[in-house]
Amino acid sequence: MLLPLTTPVDRALPFITVVVIAIAFLCRRGCRRHTEAVLFAVPLLVGCAICFPDPHTRLLGYGIIVVAAFCGAFWAIEEWTFGNCAGLTLAGIALLRWLARERVEVWREVVIVIGALLIVAVMKKSPLAVTVALATAFLTPGIPTRTLAIPFVVAAIAWVVQVELVVVPAFVTAVMLILFPWSGVAARGITYFFRAAPAQRMAPLNFALKPGESIDVDVPGDAKSVAISAANAVRMKRDSVAGTLDGRPLTLRDLADWGYMRRPQWWRSRNRLPRVPAGIIRGYGYDAWVDGAGRIPLPPHATRIHIAADPHLPADARLQVEAFER
């Protein structure tokens, strides 16, 4: 092992490097100077891997470098052709969808790529075409199978869009690509990155309350909140009450189904990110997801709390009291 690599994204660094080199050579047609400049993303990636021991900072560093290379190409490419657009789209899809995944269903990915290339083919060749294709591929979960139609629907609409923009597509692409190490979370719950606040879990509770069940728990001295999620609640509406904390109703705006953001569940889920998410990122790349725990603040000066699961929950649903947090 050449570098101190700890995450699947780190281990995919050679692949990311190849993608960056491909992006650099796509700029070659306009001006060779730009290729030479974009190629410096490669030593920067190596430098990033060496210099940042914290995985979160390091992976974000990869994201920033990739964005610089990718969006740099938007300005560097002087003559936009289908080849350039398709190349950039493929590079972007590779970064956003194929990286660091445990299992890739090849046929689904092939269909999505075909759809994305179709978008590029029908639109005016410009950065906008790349961004629309990329965003479509990014937001297409692929599960259930009917979602594979999304790129083709977008291609049909994009047919009529014949404008040329640079800055706006660059911005949208940058937002997507910065988060490529956790592209699954970015695609299915991007607000998590801005709403989640770090908190330390201190006392695991691990209660799964059946409908109508309740518990009383002593509150540790320095606890400020409790993390609660639901199970088997993906089809519940957001305003549904899942339970109560000291009589205060907890809706599916305060918490969510624990696995609602997983790719197979997400499309059919009615849940969204809890108001104050307490979940953590699990996995990398397009498989990354965040569990649906919500952070529920404790009543002031509470020494004991009463948590109850709503009796009207579906029979197989559970209210999961996960842990106290500092």
Added chain:
Amino acid sequence: MTIALLVAAFIALPLIVFRGKSLARYLAFEIATYAIGWILWSLLKPDDVYFAVVVFAVLKLAAFSVALANAKEVRWTATRAMVIAAIVYAFVIAAQMRQLPDGDEPFYLLITESLVKDHDRDLSNQFRDLAHSATGRTDLVPQIGDPRGPHGEQFSRLEPFLPIIMIPGYKLAGLPGVLATIALLAVLLVRQTIRLLEDEGIDDGTIRALFPLFAFGPPIVFYAARIWPEVPGALAFVEAVRGIRQRRIKRAIPAMLFLGLLKVRFVLIDLFLVLQWPSRKRSTHLAVIALIPLLLLAIISGSALSGHSLKELHVTNVIQYEVGFFGLFLDGMSGILFQAPFYLLGVFALLYWREMPAAFRIGIIGSLPYIVSLVPRAEWHGGWSPPLRYITVFMPVLFLGAAAIWQRSRPVAFVVAAALWTIGLTIHGLAFPWRLFHIESGENFIGEWLSTLYHADFSRLFPSFIRINPAALVASIAFVAVLLFLRFVRVPQVLVAPLLAIAMLIGFRYALQPADQIEFEDAHVIHNGGSLYPPLYTAERFFHRSGWTLNAGESMSFLARAGTSRLEYAAGSPARIELDGREYKLPGTRQEHLSETVYLTHTGRVTLRCLDGSASFDRMRHE
């Protein structure tokens, strides 16, 4: 407030130079960068807000520079560049004021204060009443070599011309006013340097592409708001070179006088500049320009050489010349390669001597006696100052050479590499201005940082000519070889970045291995107690053999190779140590260092523990 001013500044910059579609597109980009900045802020939630703001501002300045280089609708003049520099330097002043004046700076300021308040150069009362000094330093004592007057006056060995220049600024606003005075001279330096390039036929596109590396990169940006004579000296130098090139004596003579008055060693530059004067009255001018500063200094300070000695020019040791010469180019802490790599293009321009602009040749010839007198000095690296102190004055001419090379062969890969490194240096220097000052230990900050991260000796990857290491030897040979190679062979530039990445990987793997030589004061050694010897702020520390002192019960651990090594140490009385589980008795030493043969059974992390007594450990060499 600062952020609001930054936003206003970044809106003003494109309005100064861009027009039409370029302006509209850049302003759209400007808005997008704030959105991206907000996203990154949310993602990273930085602990050090100031550092995050500096990083963002420098990256935005870099993006503006790239746009400036590539924009099609641009209004570009030297004066517009000057205005851009003025805006940026206003923030540099604020950044540099996070640190109190250091090195020679507070002493220059004390002289100004003395001139303003007492109308004399006697600093005795200033040293007695430091609490009321604008320096903010209450720990100042006279510098080594400061002369004393017959009635107990305490003078400074520093030349008084810079303090005189600073008087108006000081009277207006104290320390900020003084820094603004220097920044004003830096702004003029930017303008006049661009004028020099224009005079020499460098095209606008080249100047626009490269000027940010000069104005906003080290060393100029680090001296632009600090109290050193280097930036005013560079301004005088560029004006002198322009005057000689254009045969305008009225421009050249004041500039040369200004140069000589700023620092007596700058008179050496004047000498060879005047020799290139195309006039029969050359010898008269030479005498006037060289003698007036010396005479004025003699009248003001009683010593024409201001504490310097002609003996400094007489060094016969060839090794010292080699060390200083290569050190100026390659040293990890003080050399051009690591502290201002862009200017290596200017060095490379020397190989195309005949094809270079005449002003470049005039400037380089003018710098020769100064450089020849500088390189054998023990303080070639500048001592306690920001990097490249002694050669900052020549940067305009090196910039001209670099621009000529760029215009000739467009070495994009090199310039991109240099620009990326420069961005890092600028961020580092502006966010942590106190780190511009580094003890002459043989390490540099990047080496120390990586060594601390991995507890492995990364500093040995960086050539040091202060504490000469094997990398210095390799770098010297490679430097000459590469210069000659590049003179005759054109390397495909597309290979530069991948090769650099491979070199970084190899260097990283190599650095993780135990070194042949362990310097005990270095950052990779984990110190459990003990102290640095000699202490951090020892004057002219580089003259001492440095190390780490351990007392009984204290220890340090480090990566080392199995087998026999020699442990070099100094101990006032016999000491007893344990290394890798074996006990050794170290005889006491007098002034000198002794070495003890030690044996390590395995390669990896070992612990050296002082069991009894006290010893200062210098280094351990594997045999």
